Amino acid sequence: MMTYKMTEELARVLTEDLLDECWHETIVSDFASMKVECKHCHISIYSTKWRHKKFTTPSDQKAVMRKLVDKGLWDEFERWCFAVWLKDTESGLLSEYFSWLFLEEERFCVLAAQFMEERRKESELSFSI
Numbered sequence: 001m002m003t004y005k006m007t008e009e010l011a012r013v014l015t016e017d018l019l020d021e022c023w024h025e026t027i028v029s030d031f032a033s034m035k036v037e038c039k040h041c042h043i044s045i046y047s048t049k050w051r052h053k054k055f056t057t058p059s060d061q062k063a064v065m066r067k068l069v070d071k072g073l074w075d076e077f078e079r080w081c082f083a084v085w086l087k088d089t090e091s092g093l094l095s096e097y098f099s100w101l102f103l104e105e106e107r108f109c110v111l112a113a114q115f116m117e118e119r120r121k122e123s124e125l126s127f128s129i
């Protein structure tokens, strides 16, 4: 079985490409007052909104599922996961597919991030033809 580990790179893909949220990056905008903010959306580093989702919790998984559904990507994602599972599984028992897909928040989110990356690569390819 493959291991599914959430990385900062994958978390950024989910944040920007799926959730359409800012992946905050710091910039010192005023050296005199040492004002530090996000160089993209300009919120203060001290804002309570300054948080990178880790995509390892049930609420993060729910947010990812919600966006996949809202963006009309759910069917394609689920078929893609099924193909991954077929390749990855040792038992091949269909009854184990849904627990494999849903019962580990981190694995679910890693799959969603890899799915988004593949979609982006495919669209870049079709642009270059």
Ligand SMILES: [Zn+2]
Pocket: 022, 023, 024, 025, 038, 039, 040, 041, 042, 043
């Ligand atoms: Zn930001």
